[in-house]
Amino acid sequence: MSQISAKDVKDLRDKTGVGMMDCKKALEETGGDMQKAIEYLRKKGAALAAKRAGREASEGMIAIRISDDNTSGVIIELNCETDFVARGDDFTGFAAAIADLALENGIASAEAMMSLKLGEAYGNESVEDSIKTMTGRLGEKIDLKRLSLLQTSTGIIASYIHPGSQLGAIVELATDKPAESAELARDIAMQVAASSPIVVDRSVVPAENIEKEKEIFRQQALSQGKPEQFVEKIVTGRLEKYYQEVVLLEQPFIKDSNSRVQGVLEEFARKNGAAVSVTRFVRYQLGA
Structure with missing residues (x-):
């Protein structure tokens, strides 16, 4: 030899x-x-x-990429087995490369990423093969758990990643004044990350969620000995509080708890002579 x-x-x-x-x-x-x-x-x-396919990969990071013109954004969750690997340059660089590739190609799901080829730094392998190679390099299961894409032709995409890269959000803001709305859009992304709403407005809260909460509130009221004739009013009041927790537009604004997000949007529109509304958002929290 x-x-x-x-x-x-x-x-x-x-x-x-x-x-x-x-x-x-x-x-x-x-x-x-x-x-x-x-x-x-x-x-x-x-x-x-x-x-290692059967191993649990619950550590990792959230990575976000936004296009230069702020009309497209990608958010991914890449998982590994330990926090030590998650903080390493190899892993964070790999997550960045996947997010860049997804944004460049307008990819909207983790499954659709698998056949795309990464660059020379990763041997021009497909994402699927690169994940296997990275598993061999790092000695841990690597998993692209999820990926979402937001694109807009009527506004801007903005993002926020919490320090530590374990929590992040991207939002689509419809506006006729995108440049002036950039800071507001980032504030809304921060709001989504911090306050974990499930929908933009109450009209789209899933009916099953509402019925489930109503039943919980009803049973709570009855178990507390509240008179039957008052139970429905109590349920209605508690449901309003539920909306304020899970509906983005009804949440207290993180920068001013005396204001609601809807009020902040309306005040911005009035001051800037702008049309502005939140169209949609995606929020990822590591492991959630």
């Missing part, structure tokens, strides 16, 4: 990002052939990915 030089080992590590000892073993197993060694490591990564 030919002697494996330190330079060859370093070159293979530079090409693959895999640890030095694994690179040395790959070259030894393939007689020093660089291309065969790369293929060896890819197969090893695929085998490790299959072996």
Whole structure:
């Protein structure tokens, strides 16, 4: 067997990002052939990915990319097994590369990403194969759990990521004055991240959610000994509070608890002579 030089080992590590000892073993197993060694490591990564498929990958990060013209935005959740790996440059760089690729191609789901090819830094492999390779490199299960895309032709997309990259949101703001609305849009994204609404306005709260909450409030009132004739009024009052918790426009504004989000939008519209409304949002929290 030919002697494996330190330079060859370093070159293979530079090409693959895999640890030095694994690179040395790959070259030894393939007689020093660089291309065969790369293929060896890819197969090893695929085998490790299959072996760890049943493992729980509950750590990771949220990554967001917004287009330069603020009309398109992508949010992803990429998972791994430990916080140590999640904070490493290899993992965070991989998440960034996937988010960039999704934005560039207008991809709206994790499934649709799998066949796309990442750049030279990832061996021009597909996302699916790159995930296997990254699993081999990091020694942990890697999973692209979810991905969402927002695009608009009538306003702007804005985002907010909480420090630590475990919570983030993107929002679509319909407006005829996008430049003036940029700060407001970011505030709304921060609102969504911090206050976790489930819908923009109460008209689209799922009927099953309303009935479930009504029944809970009804049983609470009865168990507290409230007279039957007052129960429905109590339920109605508590349902209003529920709306203020889960409906974005009815939530207290995070920058001024005396104002509601709807009121903030109306005040901005009045001051700026603008039409402005929240169309939709996506909020990701790691593991949720």
